[in-house]
Amino acid sequence: MADSKARTAAPVPTIRDVAELAGVATSTVSRALSNPGRVNHVTRERVEQAAAALNYVPSSQARGLSSGRTNAIALLVPDVTNPFYFDIIRGTQNQLKAAGYTQLLVDTEESAEMEADTLRKMQRTADGFILAASRLTDAQLVEAASSQAIVTINRSSSNAPTVMIDTPGAVVQALEHLSSLGHTRICYVGGPASSWSNAKRWKTFEDECRERGLTTSRVGPFTPKTTSGAAAADAAARTGATACIVFNDLLAIGMLQRLRERGIRVPEDMSIVGCDDIFGADFCNPPLTTMASPIEQAGRVAVSMLLAQLDPLHAGSSRRLAVMPTHLTVRGSTGPASPN
Amino acid sequence: MADSKARTAAPVPTIRDVAELAGVATSTVSRALSNPGRVNHVTRERVEQAAAALNYVPSSQARGLSSGRTNAIALLVPDVTNPFYFDIIRGTQNQLKAAGYTQLLVDTEESAEMEADTLRKMQRTADGFILAASRLTDAQLVEAASSQAIVTINRSSSNAPTVMIDTPGAVVQALEHLSSLGHTRICYVGGPASSWSNAKRWKTFEDECRERGLTTSRVGPFTPKTTSGAAAADAAARTGATACIVFNDLLAIGMLQRLRERGIRVPEDMSIVGCDDIFGADFCNPPLTTMASPIEQAGRVAVSMLLAQLDPLHAGSSRRLAVMPTHLTVRGSTGPASPN
């Protein structure tokens, strides 16, 4: 119990101090503050005044220890620096703050192991978890969801409620768009192998192309970072496709740069469609045609679903799946197929 | 003590279970795990095996309650969606994780009040605070720093250790650059009024311009977001300046878009210098000349300084100020002054 920060030895007031000042028992203070209605309103007022006078702030640690709740939820993302997650982070942050929860942000570095590890280590630290684009295997996910409250974003699971961003729908729109521009040979530029939504997108892409009689090719997997764009661009160019649907905007933007370097004009020689409509997609050069969706809202919805899950009242009845709509935002990176 | 998440009633193992399995007292388990050296190594091994067998994870809540430490530090940023902070977030996150700390990320929404409030509310929740670009008044900052461990980033303070990004130095470089390109009328596009670094930059700008005999003007304040770029661009254009030094890249990128819309060519008609070299500065159109600095490293250094401050051994001796070097990264948004 060392006073590690040996500053002005500020004796932070405890519930005991408040109780004393208000002339009641600590239990009454506790109830007055977190369970009004359980105490007479005049008593409550007295307690509230005392608390205010002392500038009392309940210790979340102690509260958590005795109540079993932490009032914190953890958000696990594969990569905090990916702008896609920024919007999710912002969405969850807002919604959690409104609900009086603290957000614990963890970067799992695209690693399933690290994700599982975090889930284990934080079981007591957080009341629930939001897994954005989880890299977990199905088995891991099932196991995790069996012992803790979890909501996934962009990762279906029968065990945990899920917020899905309907990128497959957007892929169809994108294909429609490209096809109407006369493209017949289209390449899918893949993201991380362990990404569930990557698999989903590819499947939709392939099915849809077959149906439309389009020639497909696929390159990847690539790390979803701009730095992988060069390799992705080179690989895609080699396929002879006149248009690419790219796993995400980060990669797409990286490709844009590389294609420019190589003198391959976008969209004249090659059309590019990204995914996510991240920060930057509107001002890169050329501005990126991309599959946009209300990402921030996805974060908010995930929080709602998680909180509902935690609430013993709604627990059973809560929604298990939310699908966020997507739409194609057409900008300058797509154009008519070159006539060769 | 309700079991709110009434799942498989998983009885999370406690230190007691470990003690029992290892055949020792709980105090021994505690010491074996967090103070090796205090127990015989054979005992420790036995304890470790027991802990592993039970998949034991200490409760940070209980640990914090009794030890007074939380092993968490809070990072307060004015706006989580500003890419500038992403890099800081990443830097602190990495360093904290390495040190076994949890990061609590809080968005203070550019509000001094909210910042002060968070500091108060979280006094027990975090061992220390990193304030990135604090909006606090000097008085508030002094008071806060007197009772808790604080490190500021880009905000000088005599009371708290500080990591400064040497943007004034970069402003000089930028002016040198613009001046050598023949610009004589330069406009400073200001950021938030409450931003300390904004004031600092403006002062350096003004002093340096006077010394060089350059004509200055100033517009603002503007919210540092791309959406404010239109207003900023219009205001700057009206000043008749041929070059702008802009508070940050976000604003600068917004201006780029607006200038293009208005047919004002960059850099032919107007040169633009941003600040921070955020994500996107390299691929906007034209790519932005900007004052770059190792932001992620700033985050890491801030953590080191904070942790040193918390450590009773180094507490006094630790560094009070770190200055991160900056340099001008010249890209396409600056060019020779137009001859009119």
Added chain:
DNA sequence: CAACTTTTGGCAAACGCTTGCCGCATGGAT
């Protein structure tokens, strides 16, 4: 006015861990 029911507040036992203090061994020095 007796017999109940409701409100309301207090008591005290957790919650899971850390740590000051004590005492038993063990082994070296005298």
Added chain:
DNA sequence: ATCCATGCGGCAAGCGTTTGCCAAAAGTTG
């Protein structure tokens, strides 16, 4: 042999809350 240091483990008292249980007070009913 005796005395001390030293190493090591256990005991138990907290840390600041919440909450089940109880009892006193207040209100209701017939």
